[in-house]
Amino acid sequence: MSSFTGTQDKCAECDKTVHFIDLLTADGVTYHKTCFKCSHGGCILTTSSYAALNGVLYCKIHFAQLFMEKGSYSHMMKKSPSQDTLPDMAADEQPPEPAPPQDGEGEDN
Template sequence: MAFTGTLQKCKACDKTVYVVDLLSADGVPYHKSCFRCSHCKGTLALSNYCSMEGVLYCKPHFEQLFKETGSYNKSFQSPSKSAEKQPALTRAPSRVQSMFSGTQDKCATCNKTAYPLEKVTVEGQSYHKSCFKCSHGGCSLTPSTYAALDGILYCKPHFSQLFKEKGSYNHLIKCASIKRS
């Protein structure tokens, strides 16, 4: 008995798909090599693809499409076409976009991005947990163990010690302005 093949055609290239090379996603036949993201052309697997109206995407580009357009029913524009058609818009990101785009918070100590898992926020300032230290002794701080004067962080024991040495905080204010310069 001879193998007669299949009558299924690959949706991407419209050529016959043989059983050994068949990948069926949502009931649609593809060659394994034709099952690619329409945006980046990366090879997909059944575990990492998304589809919208028959258009295939890798999960990162599918999510990016939502972030950029705010909807899954729009498609990416090629960079050259979007530059020609649309003027550059400078607007604040929507609430949904900002939920997915990460943080814009900068650490007050090192000025690098402070991501939510490594961030401490006090008095409207964000810090990396590792940067949230006493400026006098380098002690690690927590929101309940810090004191601040003119934006300079101290642990409570050093803050108290420095007051007792001079009887006021005036010298700390002078030190703080020197450190900021």
């Protein structure tokens, strides 16, 4: 006799156990299919119809609209529930250093 124990994964939005049939994973983060929705408009998202900024989910339409309102993403910076448990990998990255000029480049002869 075998018993199915299911998954121990927790939804990043509601923090409840996600059963395999309702499991959706995006960028390594687990969600219920019904919890995977736009934080601005509330529409249900798919893995091909979403954009995320700092762990906050948006549909591509609202993501673009919110960017066009101010011309930047700074007004969209709000903390998502999943940020409490996930490290910010981008904070460890350093911007690339500019390449040194090649011999003869940039000189007037």
